[in-house]
Amino acid sequence: MLNSSYEPLNVCTVRRAWVLVFKGRAEVIEKHALPLRSASDTFLRPHVIRLLTYVHVPKLVKRKISRPVLFARDGWRCGYCGSSTSKLTLDHIVPRSRGGESVWENVVASCAPCNRRKGDRLLTETEMALRVRPRPPAPLVFIRLAATSVPPNWQPYLQGYGVSSAA
Secondary structure (H helix, E strand, C coil): CECCCCCECCCCCHHHHHHHHHCCCEEEEEEEEEEEECCCCEEEEEEEEEECCCCCCCCCCCCCCCHHHHHHHCCCCCCCCCCCCCCEEEEECCCHHHCCCCCHHHEEEEEHHHHHHHCCCCHHHHCCCCCCCCCCCCHHHHHHHHCCCCCHHHHHHHCCCCCCCCC
């Protein structure tokens, strides 16, 4: 689903997309090859829709931290050593026991060995360093997680947002 300005908003169900189009709140930008069928009629199946009115998306939307989103944000790599192991954990950069909060800027994906090595200490106490500065996830991280693969006809609408068809 695209905003009226063509910026990606989210991935919605076919049913939700069709209802928005049917009610005149969205237009079909890309249609799917397979139509929707009812007992007595056939309709086009929306694949990419654009809202007709602009939806203001606040920049400071506080989303809860979840492991899949954290791991996707960090590229499924350890924030300390960069390894891409299947045994990633969530690590608080400033430990909660030391006053660290559970906010996106204070959590990072960590492999189990780095998490054990850091333990309940600050980075300065461990001589460890972060590969990248943690930040809240970009909205497209959620699209990448919602769609198992990004269809080729979505690509023109996702250019510049860091989503590839291999997502």
